[in-house]
Amino acid sequence: MNRMVGETYWQRVIFFYIPLFMFLVMLLFPFYWMIQASIKPDRELYNAAMSPFYFRSATFDHFRYLFENTQFLLWMVNTFVIALASTALSVTCGVLAGYSLSRLRYPGSTMLGVSIFVTYLVPPTLLFIPLSRLVNEAGLMDTRWSLVLTYPTILIPFSTWLLMGYFRTIPKELEECARIDGATRWQAFIKVILPLATPGILSAGLFSFTLSWNEFLYALVFISSPENKTVTVGVVSELMIADIYYWGSLMAGALLGSIPIAIIYSFFVEYYVAGLTGGAVKG
Amino acid sequence: MKDDAVKGKPVTEKKGITRREVVKTAGVAGVAAATGVGLFGGTPPAFAQKRTIHYLMDSYFISGAKDVHLAINEEYKKQTGVEVKMEFINQNDLNTRLTAAVEAGAGPDMTVLKWNMPHLFAGGLANHDALLADIDASGYYGFMHDATMVDGVYRALPAYMTPNAWVYRTDIFKELGISPFPETMEDYLSAGKMLKENGTPVGFTLGHTLGDAPANCYTWLWAFGGREVDENQKVMIDSAETRAALEFFREFWNDACDPGGLSYDDGSNNRAMLAGRIAVTCNAASIYYFATRNPDKVPEGLGDNLHHAPLPAGPNGSYGTNQPLSEGIFEHSKQKDVCMEYLKFFRTGDNFEKWFVAMGGQAVGPSPVWEDHPFWETQPALGSIPKMGGYGRSFGYSGPYDRKASEVQAKYIIIDLLALVARGDSADDTIKWAETELKQIYEG
Numbered sequence: 001m002n003r004m005v006g007e008t009y010w011q012r013v014i015f016f017y018i019p020l021f022m023f024l025v026m027l028l029f030p031f032y033w034m035i036q037a038s039i040k041p042d043r044e045l046y047n048a049a050m051s052p053f054y055f056r057s058a059t060f061d062h063f064r065y066l067f068e069n070t071q072f073l074l075w076m077v078n079t080f081v082i083a084l085a086s087t088a089l090s091v092t093c094g095v096l097a098g099y100s101l102s103r104l105r106y107p108g109s110t111m112l113g114v115s116i117f118v119t120y121l122v123p124p125t126l127l128f129i130p131l132s133r134l135v136n137e138a139g140l141m142d143t144r145w146s147l148v149l150t151y152p153t154i155l156i157p158f159s160t161w162l163l164m165g166y167f168r169t170i171p172k173e174l175e176e177c178a179r180i181d182g183a184t185r186w187q188a189f190i191k192v193i194l195p196l197a198t199p200g201i202l203s204a205g206l207f208s209f210t211l212s213w214n215e216f217l218y219a220l221v222f223i224s225s226p227e228n229k230t231v232t233v234g235v236v237s238e239l240m241i242a243d244i245y246y247w248g249s250l251m252a253g254a255l256l257g258s259i260p261i262a263i264i265y266s267f268f269v270e271y272y273v274a275g276l277t278g279g280a281v282k283g
Numbered sequence: 284m285k286d287d288a289v290k291g292k293p294v295t296e297k298k299g300i301t302r303r304e305v306v307k308t309a310g311v312a313g314v315a316a317a318t319g320v321g322l323f324g325g326t327p328p329a330f331a332q333k334r335t336i337h338y339l340m341d342s343y344f345i346s347g348a349k350d351v352h353l354a355i356n357e358e359y360k361k362q363t364g365v366e367v368k369m370e371f372i373n374q375n376d377l378n379t380r381l382t383a384a385v386e387a388g389a390g391p392d393m394t395v396l397k398w399n400m401p402h403l404f405a406g407g408l409a410n411h412d413a414l415l416a417d418i419d420a421s422g423y424y425g426f427m428h429d430a431t432m433v434d435g436v437y438r439a440l441p442a443y444m445t446p447n448a449w450v451y452r453t454d455i456f457k458e459l460g461i462s463p464f465p466e467t468m469e470d471y472l473s474a475g476k477m478l479k480e481n482g483t484p485v486g487f488t489l490g491h492t493l494g495d496a497p498a499n500c501y502t503w504l505w506a507f508g509g510r511e512v513d514e515n516q517k518v519m520i521d522s523a524e525t526r527a528a529l530e531f532f533r534e535f536w537n538d539a540c541d542p543g544g545l546s547y548d549d550g551s552n553n554r555a556m557l558a559g560r561i562a563v564t565c566n567a568a569s570i571y572y573f574a575t576r577n578p579d580k581v582p583e584g585l586g587d588n589l590h591h592a593p594l595p596a597g598p599n600g601s602y603g604t605n606q607p608l609s610e611g612i613f614e615h616s617k618q619k620d621v622c623m624e625y626l627k628f629f630r631t632g633d634n635f636e637k638w639f640v641a642m643g644g645q646a647v648g649p650s651p652v653w654e655d656h657p658f659w660e661t662q663p664a665l666g667s668i669p670k671m672g673g674y675g676r677s678f679g680y681s682g683p684y685d686r687k688a689s690e691v692q693a694k695y696i697i698i699d700l701l702a703l704v705a706r707g708d709s710a711d712d713t714i715k716w717a718e719t720e721l722k723q724i725y726e727g
Contacts, residue, residue, distance in 0.1 A: 042577075042579070042580040043579065043580065046554060046557060046558045046580060046581070047558060128379075128383060129382065129383060129386040129387065132383040132384075132386070132387040132389070132390075133386070133387040133388065133389070136387050136388075136389035136390070137389075141389065141390070217379070220372070220376055220379060220380065221379060221380060221383040224337070224339070224370045224390075224391070225368075225370070226370075226371075233372075236373050236376070237342060237371060237372050237373050237376075238342065238371075240342075240373045240375075240550075241341075241342040241343065241344045241373070242341070242342070242344040242374060242494075242549075242569060243344075243494065243495070243549040243550045243552075243553050243566070243567075243569055244344055244550060244553060244569060244573060245550045245554075
C-alpha cells in the first residue's frame with residue numbers, strides 16, 4: 001500500500017499496521033480458539049495447569065463424537081434448506097418492495113416505508129409468542145415451513161430498507177430511456193434495474209442468509225423433533241446437558257457451522273460491501 | 284343400447300362417468316365421513332387409534348437413566364398403545380419453550396418443571412389434584428408440595444428432587460489436616476483459609492444461574508437466621524441476622540473463595556472441580572458421577588477422592604435448598620387423562636425405582652422413604668446427598684412459596700445480596716437495595 005504524502009515509515013507502522021494487526025487478532029482470535037479447542041484432547045482441555053492458548057497434541061475425537069452421537073449433518077442440511085428458502089422469499093419481497101417504495105409514487109408510500117422499517121425494530125423476543133400461536137393455528141408447528149415463513153418477519157424489513165437505498169442510486173434516466181424505447185415498466189425493471197442492482201441484491205441475500213443461519217429463538221420454539229432441528233438449537237440441546245458442557249464437541253460444531261457462511265462471504269464480500277455502501281452517498 | 288333401439292326406447296350413448304356423478308359421489312362420501320357414518324359403519328375402535336403424547340424435558344445428563352426412561356416408555360406403549368414422544372432440550376431453554384406453549388395454548392402435552400415453575404406457569408397447567416390423590420403424596424417433603432401447589436390446587440406432580448451438597452476433595456482435606464468436613468461456620472472459615480493458601484480454594488457461583496446459585500445462596504442467609512419475609516410476607520430482610528450473615532459471607536468470600544465465582548455459570552464450578560482447581564463446591568452429584576465414569580478426563584484418582592457434606596451450621600442451623608422437580612400437564616392438552624395415566628405408570632412403583640437407581644444419585648425420591656434405599660449403600664461417597672431432603676426449605680421463607688417468592692428468585696435478589704457484598708459493597712447499602720426490591724414485589 002502506498003504511503004500518504006509526508007507520511008514516514010514509522011508513522012505508517014504505528015498508525016496503520018499496528019492497529020490493523022490488533023484488529024485482526026481481535027477478529028480472528030475466536031476462530032483460533034474454536035479450532036484449537038475442537039482438536040485438543042480432554043486431558044489438555046480441562047487441565048488448568050496447561051496454557052489454554054495452544055495445544056500439545058491433537059485429536060479428532062470431538063468431531064467423531066459430534067458426527068456419531070448427534071444428528072449434526074442432518075441439522076446442517078435443515079439449516080441450509082431453511083436459510084436458502086427464507087432468503088429467496090425475503091429477497092424477492094425486498095426487491096419488489098424496495099423498488100416500489102423508491103421508484104413509484106402513490107399515496108402512503110412514505111408511511112409504508114417507515115412502517116416496514118419500524119417492524120424491524122420489534123425484537124423477536126416479543127414476537128415469538130404471538131407467532132407461535134399463528135404457527136400452531138396454521139398447522140406448521142415442528143416443520144421447516146414454520147421457520148421459512150417466520151424468518152422473513154426479520155429479514156424483509158432490512159432487505160427492503162437496504163434495497164430502497166440501493167435502487168435510489170441507480171439513475172432514473174436509465175429506466176426512462178428503456179421506457180422511451182418501448183419497454184414496459186416490468187421489462188425495464190428486469191432488464192435494466194435488476195442487473196445494475198446485483199450488488200445490493202447479493203448484499204441483501206447474504207445478510208438474510210446469515211441471519212437465518214444463526215437464528216436461535218424461533219428455531220427453539222417452533223421446532224421440537226430432533227430431525228427437524230437446526231444447527232444452532234441442535235448443538236446446544238445435545239452438547240449442553242445440565243451443568244456438563246462438552247466443550248470440545250461444542251467448539252467443533254460451532255466451527256463447522258460457521259464454515260459455510262465464511263465460504264459464501266469470501267466469494268461475495270465485494271458485492272456485500274458495495275451493496276451496503278451503495279446507498280450511503282447521495283448522488 | 285342397440286337392443287333399446289329395437290325395443291323402441293330412446294338411444295342414449297353412455298359416455299362414461301359424468302362430472303355430475305363425480306360431484307354427487309364425493310358429496311355423499313364427504314357427508315358420510317363428517318358424520319362418522321362411513322361405509323364400514325361407526326368410528327374406528329379406540330384400540331386401533333394411535334395416540335401420541337408429547338413430553339418436553341431437559342436433556343438427560345445420565346445416559347443410563349435416559350435409556351431406562353425410554354424403555355419404560357416402550358413398555359407403556361406395549362401395554363396401552365400410547366406412544367410417548369420425548370423432546371429433550373437444554374434446561375436453560377425450558378422457560379422459553381414453556382412461555383411459548385402457555386401463551387400460544389399449544390405445543391407439548393406435558394413437561395418437566397424445575398423449582399417454582401408450577402407457580403410461574405400456573406395459568407397454563409392443568410389441575411392435578413386427582414392424580415395426587417391417586418398416588419398418595421401425603422408423605423412427600425413439604426417443599427415438594429410447596430413447589431407444586433398454587434392457591435390450593437396442585438398444578439404439577441411432585442416427581443423427585445436434585446439436592447445440592449458441598450462436594451469436597453478428601454485427599455486435599457487429609458493433606459491439610461482438615462477432618463472431618465467442617466460442621467460450623469467458624470470451622471468452615473478456618474478450613475477455607477487453609478484451602479485458599481494451598482491454591483485450591485472454595486469455589487461456587489454468585490452468578491444468575493438456573494441451578495447452583497439459588498440452591499446455595501439462600502442457605503447462607505438462613506444459617507444466620509436471616510429471611511426475606513415473615514409468615515405474613517412482611518419484608519424482614521433488614522435485620523441483625525442478615526447483617527451477621529453478610530459480614531461473615533464477605534470474610535469467607537475474601538479469605539476462602541475463588542473470586543472468579545462472581546462470573547461462574549452452572550458448569551464453571553464443575554469444570555474447576557474436575558480440573559482440580561478448587562477443593563470444595565456446592566453442587567449436585569453430577570461432579571462425582573462424571574469423575575467416576577470419565578477417569579481419563581480428570582486428574583488421576585479424582586473420583587475416589589470426592590465426598591459430600593451439608594452446609595456447615597451457622598448460629599441458626601444448617602439448611603439446604605433442594606431443587607424440586609415436578610411434571611406438569613398443560614391445560615391445552617387434549618390428552619390430559621392419558622398423560623395422567625402415563626405419569627402414574629412412570630413415577631410410581633417399580634418403574635420409578637428402576638429410574639431412580641439409574642440416575643446414580645442425581646435424583647432423590649420425593650419423600651423420606653427414599654433416604655434409606657439400598658442404592659445409597661453402594662455409593663458411600665455420596666455422603667449427605669440422600670439426607671438433604673431433611674435440610675430443605677423453600678424460597679420465600681418464612682412466608683409461603685408462592686408467585687411472589689418465585690419472582691424474587693427469578694430476579695436473583697438474594698443471590699445479588701451476597702454478590703454485591705462479595706464485590707465490596709457495604710452490608711447496609713446492599714440490605715437497603717434488597718429491601719427496596721423485595722418490598723416492590725411483596726408489598727406492591
